[in-house]
Amino acid sequence: MATNPTVLDPIEPRTAVRFYDNPVIGGFHPDPSVCRVGEDYYLVCSSFEYFPGVPIFHSRDLVHWRQIGNVLDRPSQLPLPADASASRGIYAPTLRHHDGRFWLITTNVSAGGNFLVTAERPEGPWSDPVWIDLPGIDPDLAWDDDGNCWCAVSGVRVARIDPGTGRVLEGPLPAWSGTGLQHPEAPHLYRVGDWWYLLIAEGGTERGHTVSVARAGTPRGPWESAPVNPILTHRGTDHPIQSTGHADLVTTPDGDWWMVLLATRPRGFTPGFHVLGRETFLTPVGWVDGWPRVGPVKLTERAPGAWHPVEPEPSRDDFDTADLAPRWISPYTRPPESWSLTHRPGWLTLHATGPTLDAPGATFVGRRQQHPDCRATARLDPGAGRGGLSVRLDEAHHYDLEVVDGHAAVIARIGPVRQRVAERPVPPGQVVLMITTRSPDAPGAPDLVGFHVNGESLAELDGRYLSTEVATGFTGRVIGMYATEGTACFDWFDYEPTERRSPQI
Structure with missing residues (x-):
């Protein structure tokens, strides 16, 4: 230079x-x-x-x-x-x-x-x-x-x-x-x-x-x-x-x-x-x-100087391409046997490679959370497997929205504590899962993390426990799809910000 x-x-x-x-x-x-x-x-x-x-x-x-x-x-x-x-x-x-x-x-x-x-x-x-x-x-x-x-x-x-x-x-x-x-x-x-x-x-x-x-x-x-x-x-x-x-x-x-x-x-x-x-x-x-x-x-x-706008990345992924978009990441590795876009065309199929998100080795495909207030939505066909959506900071700090055996549950892992926070039955077949983050009405937590199944709220948790100040480390939140037992299939995944930003004039 x-x-x-x-x-x-x-x-x-x-x-x-x-x-x-x-x-x-x-x-x-x-x-x-x-x-x-x-x-x-x-x-x-x-x-x-x-x-x-x-x-x-x-x-x-x-x-x-x-x-x-x-x-x-x-x-x-x-x-x-x-x-x-x-x-x-x-x-x-x-x-x-x-x-x-x-x-x-x-x-x-x-x-x-x-x-x-x-x-x-x-x-x-x-x-x-x-x-x-x-x-x-x-x-x-x-x-x-x-x-x-x-x-x-x-x-x-x-x-x-x-x-x-x-x-x-x-x-x-x-x-x-x-x-x-x-x-x-x-x-x-x-x-x-x-x-x-x-x-x-x-x-x-x-x-x-x-x-x-x-x-x-x-x-x-x-x-x-x-x-x-x-x-x-x-x-x-x-x-x-x-x-x-x-x-x-x-x-x-x-x-x-x-x-x-x-x-x-x-x-x-x-x-x-x-x-x-x-x-x-x-x-x-x-x-x-x-x-x-x-x-x-x-x-x-x-x-x-003069702007040269680029085509914005789509917020929705229908998994109808030959490979995953570059924004999708996985902890440590992504073995070929853990995922497929061809097993069920138009779906992302995840095959479990580990029994829990609490330890390395589980199948997880996610994207970075980029906005303080946002929502991530996916359609899941759980089949006979165990899978869902997770907000991950590391193995000891994550919130999961999981479907297995006809039930949806919210599970919180915070340090040494793992707790099932809420649970409800879901009808057989496909379900729509949503995780939201929003600013709280009163000062205190940085955000509130909400969990929704087929449009109905299941729980809302304090977001501070998925922060660097609590968990330590150098990374940030990643929101994604996972399977910890059998196979889970995802028809689409949609991520969009919900907070208002200042106008660009």
Whole structure:
């Protein structure tokens, strides 16, 4: 990214002509990394224990994003051991375009460490991993004018590597580790004019999260800290957006600068609960005296230039295609024998591979909850099996709406407690199941999670127990279909937001 910085007001970009709402990619889409190729932008996020891994998105305006695939869509790319656990797996990818190819580097913290994959096209196919002999997480890639490839990792350290073999050629060299806050991580290197800039996150990914920057004449240093660091944080404020950090920079064809970053939207009574996970936000960047400046991240912000709307993803899936859409994910793995779109054409058939959602190995196919208020509906033919809908944070924190033996039941798993909350008989044959989330009438819980069978309410539960603040970890809610005994068939699945958002004018 060798270009001369434009001196802009840190809040008002030159080409701002419209407005948009943050987050630009809602729900569990943390650790965003972005690159531009011509007028097209591509973005990836962490996926942790879910398969397929590393969702990849396309946009023409940095605002409207459409998922075009998953980078790690084969078991050979994403080995996870049998004892893998929630919030492990794939951490913090970096996406770059260099020498006519796409490059992605990331960490499998459950097996193997740092590796990179490449592709000619962003939707793939992507190569098998090249493992990097370099410890640490949050790896970054950058190339200098001599063609050397530099990799920065958390810590913060910088090494010159051979991206074809993964061999470390120089280093790792100690670099700038921030202002003294905990967990200096998420390093990104950029060549801007005569300087190399090192952007990092520090302070931890919770409420103290920050973005800081330093610069040097070469990737080897020495590094000079910005005169005003951190350049972005919402810590200690009552802003509705919190935990701002883990950022990446990109330029528009017109030369404007933008930042993508993760943040959360906690709701409910203190300490606040974020149930969707860490989401992807967008904010403009200006340059003042040779340093990037960022204003507070707003819920409604000016858009980066002319819009290029993309076709929105359908909210309903009728399972009449040859393969599952890329938004569908499963914990740890998705064995071919666990699901089928051809066993019963026009239906998603799930075959149980484990007896409970309380442990790894169960058959579950879900999508990220992306809106605080939403509803997910599906038509189920339970047959002689056991299955239904579930809102999942991890094996120890999920709410299930289950049908078996002519009865529908709501089951809550919260830490060591598993409780059948409500139950009622259902008629033989197909049933329509619905899970809703809505804002409570009084402060306290972040939301209320409702369960409905054939249009009738069965129960409503406090949503705080499916939040990171209760369960811990790095992920967010995933709503999906499951089978834990025999076979369950789903005719369709529909997801739609129900909250009102500010108008885009």
